[in-house]
Amino acid sequence: MEKQYHVLNGDALKEVFPEDIEGSIIVMRECLIDGDLNGATPEAFFETRATFLSENYGGSKQDYFDKVVTEFDKIRSISEESEVNLWFEDDLFCQVNFWFIAHLLVQYRIKNSVYLIRPEGHHQYGFGGLSETALLNVHKQRVQLNHLEAIADLWGFYRDENSQELLKAAIELEAVYPYILKAVRAHIDRIPKEGDEGRPTRSLRAIMKELNTRDFGQIFTEFNKREPIYGFGDLQVRRLLERIINA
Template identity: 50%
Template sequence: MKVFHILNGDALKEQFPKTVKGEILVAREGLVDGAVKSDSLEELFQVRANFLFETYNIPTEEYKIKTINEFEKIKNIPSQSEINLWFEDDLFCQVNFWFTCYLLNQFTEHCKVYLVRPEVHTPYGFAALDQEGLTQAFADRVQINDLDRLAQLWESYSHEDLDQLVELGEELQGEFPFIPVAIQAHSDRLPKDGNLGRPKESLKQIMSELDTKEFGPVFKAFNQRESIYGFGDLQVKRLFDEVLAAL
């Protein structure tokens, strides 16, 4: 049986335990940030490439080599394989996790799929664990028996069907109690009734409390206060700039 590990980023790849055997693939995306609505995978990748180039100046060829090629490898995992998904509880990780489950549900057959995650959600996730801690997280992995419903999370998210997303989260709560928490964080970030959405409102509050418009200290405080989002500096800086422009 072939063994695969799908990781939530290159940082985990660099610290991955040598004692845990198998082929490593990396989900190099941030699907939580920007447009994802599409009618096919090809269209999705084009939408993402356009967004990343226009927003962060990431070359399309780089996206193809580093991201699309890795997802193609995931699609081509042979049947009867063991697949370990290393993802954390924050929204950034969860949206990538849902998409990965969607790919596996669409393109793989008769595989055993497991979720590996840190026991406790922190702003640091896997990065807070040493080799022993990561090995223990792998030992504590949980088998995923209903890939289809996890795949439906991606379909609901990508089609902006919040009601269905919430309903699925409630159904999955017993087995995956962290999923409704991430879904709530997603719901909270959507602007409504003059509210800018939780991340931007939080940034405004932090800027007021610290009495600063300097990004560094605001980013640090945001990461501590809103670790449920799992945003990196690129995502937070974009929101930060938009808040500043609106002041």
């Protein structure tokens, strides 16, 4: 059997990853839906991300390089004649990270067979809410990615804030990857426009008004019920909520 690599969408999946699935594990520990994406070179980009995350999410810049960039470096070292499995969900948070991983695979000229593994239907906790048996089943149902370069292009359009080309590319991929278009449209809906703060902020304002509360726990739970397409964690929602309250 060929060696397998598994690029996981986070540590939550790593904690429940079945021992019966063989292969090397690489963990995606970024949240590329949030923050500055500038950087003309990979080194400059990672420096930008380290600065943003340390200032807004806590931890040190060195933590970013030790815990995040080292995982990306493992992709560069993927051996030939191996299979690469990408474990990502359909929400925008996961999709943007997925596009970035596809970009790295293309950039590093990884010519291996690449497969996508997704949960069966949407689950509140994604992969983390699946049993070991269910994880084994979705692994067996993996789908080979035959459009890796086109998916990698999505990252470039997203990074460059080129919504027109991002939407066009997603529409071209819709027949095979319909969930990509849903995530792209959710992304475009969240972009503030004149007189419109964007869909996530509108939803948060509506929730605060309807529940008559500023309690974060209640707001966060309700936001995830209404807007699962975004896949926001507590840190992303808290940042949006703080902007509303401080406005």
